[in-house]
Amino acid sequence: MSKVRVLVGTKKGAFILESDGKRENWDVSGPHFTGWEVYHMKGSPADPNRIYASQTSSWSGQVIQRSSDGGKTWEAPGGGVTIGPGGMPRGESNKFVYDASPETGKPLTTHQFYDGTQKPWVFKRVWHLEPSLKDPDTVYAGVEDAAIFRSTDGAHSWQELAGLRGHGTGPKWQPGAGGMCLHTIIINPSNPDQIVIAISAAGAFRTDDGGKTWKPINRGLKSQYIPDPNAEVGHCVHHIAAHRSRPNTLFMQKHWDVMRSDDAGDNWREVSGNLPTDFGFVIDVHAHEPETIYVVPIKSDAEHFPLEGKLRVYRSRTGGNEWEALTNGLPQANCYVNVLRDAMAVDSLDKCGVYFGTTGGQVYCSADAGDSWAPIVRDLPAVLSVEVQTIP
């Protein structure tokens, strides 16, 4: 029987939740990397035993951890074995240095700060790790201040794909409230040279040549909180999701508005429909139904909790516009948690499982595509991210 492994990043460490395909009884391991913020963990689709984790701290900076045995043991690649010039060992796995080379780093001038002034890029942390679909040693990292890096040696060393910041609009990018983070990376399964990323608050961008060149893909987004609501960049995209079988159809949870594109982001249209509020952070797609999508509406940008204290997932079976509230098993009174942008995931079992984590430390699972929910754990530290591996 297949099993599922849920990778949970929290404010104070990482947890791994495992169950068989029934998804009723769970083994919990952790905390791993105790006391550190774990912004994201994700397994390699090419080798489920290979997992990458972003371990970060305001005190001690960034560490990338890697497991080759499904999360039982971890190592910081390069933390003790990489030999640099002169025979000195070097820790490279946490070295994210913006490309300033004359060949590729048109660099980088500055980006806009909260107060409108220009600031230089400064690396702060890795928000999202996206392993290659085919090679366990290749992994992309979305970082703050916004940039994308790639490792082809299992996270020993990282190189920036500088074309993203070098394409010209960088000086107009500005941080969202959480920082200027690159938080979403979607690799097209049928064309790995096509990658979609999203940045708060710059918007969405796409490369069609493996990361050499990039272009903004924000046509159709309207953001009333910026001077030009239809600007080419400056939109606060919270998350984007796509179904493997339809990589050109993208679903976006923007700061406000749920959006959809059917041409890989070239054009967007709003599909918020009958949602009670279209502010939120997460969005995901059913594993087997490309038109079934999930969001967790949050009251507003000033009040980051569910409307009326009722935690409700909304599901659309029509690719947006028509939404139904899913409440069975979720708290329907006095619930004031948030669900952060990388904290929802789906498994690929026959009856699609849907998972999300809250800032209150609960991780909920639905083993029936959202019809009913149950907490796997209730009292973790605030959940920053949730990913799921379906293990054959």
Place this chain on the structure above:
Amino acid sequence: MIRVELPFHLRTLAKVDAEVQLEVEGAVTQRSVLDALEARYPVLCGTIREHVTHQRRPFIRFFACEQDLSHESPDTPLPDAVATGKEPFLVIGAIAGG
């Protein structure tokens, strides 16, 4: 032998006890001590000072002999008591939270 005490999170990262002992060649300064520390425990590169600039991370402090040495030049000799191993060089995570 130079004694260096690390904060909890860096101990667990480097898989060491609170105090590590290092051989430092030449003048004993913040820079030479941290160079030796990172050479012995590469996983600590970037966690105490920035990779490229080697500037102290903002929330990390350096204490020794009841003095705050955080704002001293990295090339200023450390107190004799540190250089002789009588006192440890303390790497501290600044207190913050709630």
